[in-house]
Amino acid sequence: MTISVLVVCLGNICRSPMGEAVLRNEALKRGITNIHVDSAGTAAAHIGEDPDERSTIVIVQKNVPISHSARQVRASDFMSFDYILAADGSNLRALERHAGRREGSKAVVRLWGSYLPDNKPIQDPYYGGLDGFKEVYEQCVKLSNAFLDEVAGKNS
Ligand code: 4NP
Secondary structure, eight states, X not given: OOEEEEEEESSSSSHHHHHHHHHHHHHHHTTOOSEEEEEEESSSTTTTOOOOHHHHHHHHHTTOOOOOOOXXXXXXXXXHOSEEEESSHHHHHHHHHOTTXXXXXXXXXXXXXXXXXXXXXXXXXXXXXXXXXXXXXXXXXHHHHHHHHHHHGGGO
């Protein structure tokens, strides 16, 4: 069985494309191949854009491939994904208000940080410097492994 995961932030250019790339890479490192990972934004402002170059700089330094064209969350995501992981509380609330999240939608919608005991959001790095993007990267590695620890056993 393949599990499908959608990582969500606001613009889908900084945190979630990085999270998507890191989660796919951490799964690959564990030999997990039955996972499909994508990302999306709650806002429409950056649709069609490549990842922010600061996300790309940080992740390329880690030899993790990244390729994504920004898109907005759509109603069908709640039916097609098993897990939708929000970067922060604002993104989570937007997902919870989304019209696609109807009775019967299959996705488990959670703050990604809730897979670790400290339950921390991934802070928006957009208006800061490269250091913020490095922190996002490190947090995505930890959160990817916490997520995989919890779900991998259920789906093997
Ligand atoms: P992201 O970062 O949600 O991690 O992609 C942001 C990207 C763009 C903006 C804010 C955050 N913005 O205000 O345009």
